[in-house]
Structures are given as structure tokens and as C-alpha cells.
Amino acid sequence: MKTIHLFILFVLVALIQLFVPAQMIFNQENTLEKGTAYKFRTEPIDPTDPFRGKYITLRYDINAYPTKDSIWEPQQDVFVYLKTDSLGFAKIDQVSKAPLETTSEYIIAKVNVYDKYQDVLRIHLPFDRFYMKETKAKDAEIAHxxxxxxxxxxxxxxxxxxxxxxxxxxxVFINDIPIADYVEK
Amino acid sequence: MQSKIIKELPDLIKNEVISKEVALKIESYYRSKEENAPNKLFVVFGVFGSLLIGLGLILILAHNWDQFSRAIKTIFAFLPLIIGQLFVGYSILKKKSRTWKEASGTFLFFAVGASIALVSQIYHLPGDLSSFLLTWIVLCLPVIYLLKSHVLAILHIVFATYFACESGYGYSSSGSSPWLYILMIALVLPHYYMLLKQNPKANITSLLNWFIPLSATIVLGAFVETNYSIGFLLYMILFGLLYNIGKIPFFYAQQLRRNGYLIIGSIGTIVILLWTSFTWIWEDLIREVVFFSNEFYIAIALFLGALAVLGYSYYKKWMKEFHLFQYVFVLFSMLFFFGFSSETIPTILVNVLLFVLGLITIKIGADRFHFGVLNYGLFIITSLVVCRFFDTNMSFVIRGLLFVTVGFGFFITNYWMLKKQKQILKK
Incomplete structure (x- = not known):
């Protein structure tokens, strides 16, 4: 293959390499700008990722939804429609296997398991990681x-x-203060 | 090696082994050879430099600097990536040396990792380590071919293995089989094939000859989800496949230390046999094995692959003599299914098989005057004895005598071979 062809191919690869992170950023920025904000009650614990550093894993209060529909596969996508309770925290309005004709916002979560004994669907919300400065992650867990x-x-x-x-x-907030600032105090 | 020969020359002249003219010719021959070859050390240092800088960069970014705004952090995410891309683009366009290509490619590899790592940090993107690793290696895969970079091929295999372990062995992912690993390895094979064709004797090729079977050995267990007993069969067939690949004349004619397939295949076969030489393994098997599971189909696919290599070798008349090691996986597969009816017969047969393999290896070692192979055979038998030491009801006297006998065996065979070697040298 000629050098110029190789180079053109490389430019394409380089563009893809730039596009993937850029696309990730664009999607997130778009949601931050135009999306609806919800508060999820949570509980943090602190592990480490070898390449992305320290983070806290978040466990959410709303991780189960009572339903009679028992046909769910683990790891299946589930559309979780949201509403807010009287204190302004997010609540599950309804769950569905496919998108519904409604204006309310939804999250695509994963099914953990269907609990046959209690007739509840246990779900896993996607935003379970909050990356933090390495010196603060452990403190954040203790502070919480x-x-x-x-x-x-x-x-x-x-x-x-x-x-x-x-x-x-x-x-992530503790007593309405961002967790990173809360830890510094 | 070359400088060693040149250093020896004055001594050889002094002792009148060679004349001065011959010594000069030898020296000029090696000097001219050295000038033509690119400096390997440069490549190695270049790659290690990039590797360390790249990894360091990822670690520094993993600190999660929360005093910077999101915009600044985003710039930091792209900066190393663009620098790496400029270096790689430059080395392609200017047809730079091996050193340039390998070093810039290595840096770009880690820059891509750093970039997506930082973006995931900034936006707290979900997704576990395995999906992160997969995105990373897929983005860097084409660069292997564009730069014809061997180091990138090795990095790809290492990180694909890492990905497979994370997604297959990790308890968080509910142990799903890493099917994409097979695709990732298949995509790097054309590069490996080219390397085998063009540079069969290069050091980098022998490194890959080790990395590929090693990676397969590490990852295979990740495909075992619930049927742990079939794991024994799976591994035995894999080692049979590796051993038979190692027996292909292309690999077999090379030095033993370059033939990772043969060594991993052989040692793996012995380890699995030693494991299954215990009765309790077969007792558990009867209870546990489920047919027509994922693991079962993988076993069939691997078996057909190994059989194909064996059949092709036979067809090409590569197999000049019968070598039991090549057929162990077939015998073991038969025993494995036989094991459902009784646990005693397979146990006894595996023990006999191990003993015979040990004896055959000792004989091959003795015939070829290869001390390594001879002692490997003795080692097989010793391991067998040690295993039986623990689980039989033999009296202590008999067990003791067995050990003493094998110990003497070590002395006598090695001594006998040394003597024979000296005799031949004298002749």
C-alpha cells in the first residue's frame, strides 16, 4: 500500500479515535443542558478502577418495583419512567420492556432479577459510579x-x-452540599 | 554474541587455531552485518519510554483533579490523544524507522486509553472496566495494521486478555462468557500470520508464540459459567490443540524456548492429567456434568479444531513417528464420557496414561541426549508418585520405598546419560 493511502486511512482512524470521546461528551453535555434534574436517594461506598481512579459506587433507594409481570431476563434493558415525591426525590412511576407513548422522562436501566417471592422487579440504575479525587473518595464514604x-x-x-x-x-450531595466540598470541611 | 566471537579472535590467533587473515575476515564480516541491522536497543528503549509515559499519564489523570473545570478537563482529555496522533501521522507520512513507529504507536495506544478514561471520569459514565477496555482496544486495533506495529499487537493481546478476565471471571458481571475476546484475537491473527511468514526467527515472533497460547489458556476458564467439571475436558482439549500446533514442523524445527505452543500444551496436559488422577474428581463429575450447555459446545468446537490440526499433520505426512502426547486429548475425551458409569476405571487409566507418558518422555530424552526432556519425564513420574502419596491407603513402607526408587531413578538415568555422552565425545 502507498504511504499516502496508509496516511489517509490513519487520518480516518484518528478521526474515529477523536469522535468516540467527543460523542461521549456531546451526549452528556446535551443531557446536562436540556435534561430534567432528578434527585435520587443514595448510599456511597468507595472502590478503585485501575485506569480511571477512585470512585464511589452508589446504591439507590429505588432499586425495586412491585409488578405482577414475572417474565424478565437478568441484564435485560428496562425502561424506568420517573416521577417525583412530595420531598422532591425521584420515584419510579412505571416500568416497561419497550418505550411508552408518554411525555414523562425515563431511564434505560438493567434488570437484576425478578423476585418471585415478593413480586418485585429488582433493577440496576446505570449511573452507579461517581469518580472523585483520590484523596477524597474514602473520606466521602466515611462522611456519608x-x-x-x-x-x-x-x-x-x-x-x-x-x-x-x-x-x-x-x-452527589450530603445535606445539600456537594460531596467533594462536604469532605473538605 | 557477535562481539563475543570478535573478542575470542586474538586468543584463537595466539593458539594458532586460525590465521590472522581468517580472523580479519571474520571480524569484517560481523562488523558489516552489524551496520546493516537497525539497532534493536533503540526500538526497545523507545517503546519502554512511551509505555511508561503513557501509563504515567493515565495514572496522573486518574487522580481526578477536581479543582479544574469541566472544560479544562476536557482539553486535557484530548491533548495527549492529539499529540499521539500527530506523532503516528508523522511517522506514517515520513516513512520513519521501526523505532519511531513502535514508540509513537505505543504512546497513542495509552493516549486513547487516557482520553476515554478522563471522559468517563468527567461525566461519571457508567460501565464497568471490561466495557472500557473493549472500547479502548477496538479504537486502537486499526493502528496495528497501519503501522505494522508488533508492540501494538502484543498490547492488543494483553488488553484483550484483561478484558476477557474482567468480563468472564469478575463476580460483578454475573460471569458472562467473553465471546468478543475470540473476535478480538481473530482480528489480530492476520498480523501474526504475516509476522510468521516474514520474520519467523525474530524475537518478537517468539514472544507472540508465547503470548497467544498463554492468553488462550488464561481466558478459556472465563467461558466456563456453571459447568465446572467440563472445565477439565475443555482445558485438556485446548492443551491438545496447542501441543499439536507446536508439533507442526514450522514451530517444531525452531528452538524449544521459542515454541510456546509445545511447552504450554505439554505441561498443561500433564497438569490436567495429574489433577484427574484423583478418584474424587471423577466422583464429582458424575454428579455435575450437564450436556448441551455452552461449555459443551465449546468443547466440541475445540475438539474438532484439534482433530483438524492432527488430521492435517497426518495428511501432510508431518508425523514421522507415533507420539502419544499428540493423542492424549482424544483418549481423555473418551475417558471423560466413560467416567459417568464408573469412577474407578477412568482413575486407573489416567494413572497408567501418566506413567506411560513419563516413561516415553524419559526415553525420548535419553535417545536425543536431551537432559531437559529426560528430567521432565522423571518429573512427570515423581509428580504422579507424590499425588498417590496423599490419597492411597498404601503402607508407609511401600510409599517410602517408591520414593527411594524414583530418587535412585533420577541419579541413575542422568549418570548413565552423562557417561554415554562422554563415550560418544571420545569416539
């Missing part, structure tokens, strides 16, 4: 545990922007 003990219950929540099934985790 303390906050949980000394004041009102469920004062930790994740702020998530949702638009057309895409969800972007913007920040």
Missing part, C-alpha cells in the same frame, strides 16, 4: 456514614439529569 447517623435519615442524594433515556450523574 456519619451524616447518616447524626441527622435526618436519607440526606444523601445524587443529582441526575435525564433526557430521552440518557442519564448523566452531575453530582
Amino acid at each position: 456514614r456519619k451524616a447518616q447517623r447524626d441527622s435526618l435519615p436519607n440526606n444523601t442524594y445524587a443529582l441526575v439529569f435525564v433526557k430521552d433515556g440518557t442519564s448523566v450523574l452531575e453530582n
